Amino acid sequence: QVNSKQRGSPCREKHVVLLSPVGKIEISGCETGVHEIKLPKMSVLPSGAESSAACEVCEGAEEMTEPLQQCTAWLRAYFCEPATTGTLPVPAFHHPLLQRDSFTRQVLWTLLNDVKFGEAVSYKQLAELAGNSWAARAVGGAMKSNPIPIIIPCHRVIRSSGDTGNYGGGHLLKEWLLSHEKLQKEKLA
Numbered sequence: 001q002v003n004s005k006q007r008g009s010p011c012r013e014k015h016v017v018l019l020s021p022v023g024k025i026e027i028s029g030c031e032t033g034v035h036e037i038k039l040p041k042m043s044v045l046p047s048g049a050e051s052s053a054a055c056e057v058c059e060g061a062e063e064m065t066e067p068l069q070q071c072t073a074w075l076r077a078y079f080c081e082p083a084t085t086g087t088l089p090v091p092a093f094h095h096p097l098l099q100r101d102s103f104t105r106q107v108l109w110t111l112l113n114d115v116k117f118g119e120a121v122s123y124k125q126l127a128e129l130a131g132n133s134w135a136a137r138a139v140g141g142a143m144k145s146n147p148i149p150i151i152i153p154c155h156r157v158i159r160s161s162g163d164t165g166n167y168g169g170g171h172l173l174k175e176w177l178l179s180h181e182k183l184q185k186e187k188l189a
Contacts, residue, residue: 011030011031011032011035011094012030012031013028013029013030013035014028014029014030014060014063014064014065014068015027015028015059015060016028016057016059016060016061016064016068016071016072017057017058017059017060018055018056018057018058018072018075018076019054019055019056019057019058020055020075020079021055021079021180022039022040022042022079022169022173022176022177023040023042024040024058025037025038025039025040025075025150026038027068027071027072027075029065029067029068029071029091029094030065030067030094031065031066031067032067032092032094033067033091033092033093033094033095034067034068034071034091034092034093034094034095034148034151035093035094035095035147036095036147036148037071037075037147037148037149037150037151039149039150039168039169039173040169040173041169041170041173042169042170042172042173042176043172044172055075055076055079055080056076057072067091067092067094068091070088070089070090070091070092071091071151073088074088074089074090074091074151075150075151078150078151079180082117082180082181082184082185082188083184083188085117086117090112090151091151093147093148095147095148097145097147098147098148103130103132103135103138103142104138104141104142104145106130106131107126107127107130107138107139107142107143108142108146108148108152108154110126110129110130111126111152111153111154111156111157112151112152112153114129115129115153115156115157117153117181117184117185118181118182118184118185119156120156120157120158120178121156121157121158122136122157122158122159122160123136123137123139123140123143123157123158123159123160123165124136124139124160126139126157127139139157140165140166143157143166143168144166144168146168149168149169150177154167154168155167155169155173155174155177155178156178156181158178164178
């Protein structure tokens with residue numbers, strides 16, 4: 001449970017499962033914001049990076065808070081109509097890591113705001129964007145602890161060599177997300 005400083009009482013966490021082209025994505029949150037997005041572990045890539053697969057809430061729809069509704073709408077757009085994600089509100093976040101001031105939080109906010117759909121950035125470049133060019137390893141740690149993957153797009157952070165590097169959802173999922181974005185961006189160009 002996450003303690004809410006505003007009210008002084010623990011959050012009443014709700015859970016939603018979104019069936020996506022990459023499998024079931026578990027989302028948790030409260031009235032204040034999204035706590036966490038848990039990605040499925042993939043052992044096989046879905047065929048192609050097409051966004052034609054359905055994307056809908058399959059569990060928890062009846063008790064969705066506004067941040068969970070915004071989160072599922074944003075993820076649905078990401079997978080099915082990527083061009084519209086820029087017009088949707090990013091849901092409020094209510095994970096302790098994103099509440100306190102830290103380099104990790106700075107890196108995650110920088111990533112969210114500065115690295116756009118279909119772009120990739122190296123750990124070193126992201127460290128520079130976040131204000132500390134020597135902190136590439138710390139950026140790796142920040143990516144590892146990101147509680148809101150896809151929306152805070154840690155999959156867009158790659159090694160300077162061009163190698164995709166590690167990812168909490170697994171190497172296959174990171175490759176799928178990157179190719180999905182590349183394909184969608186080419187369609188829009």
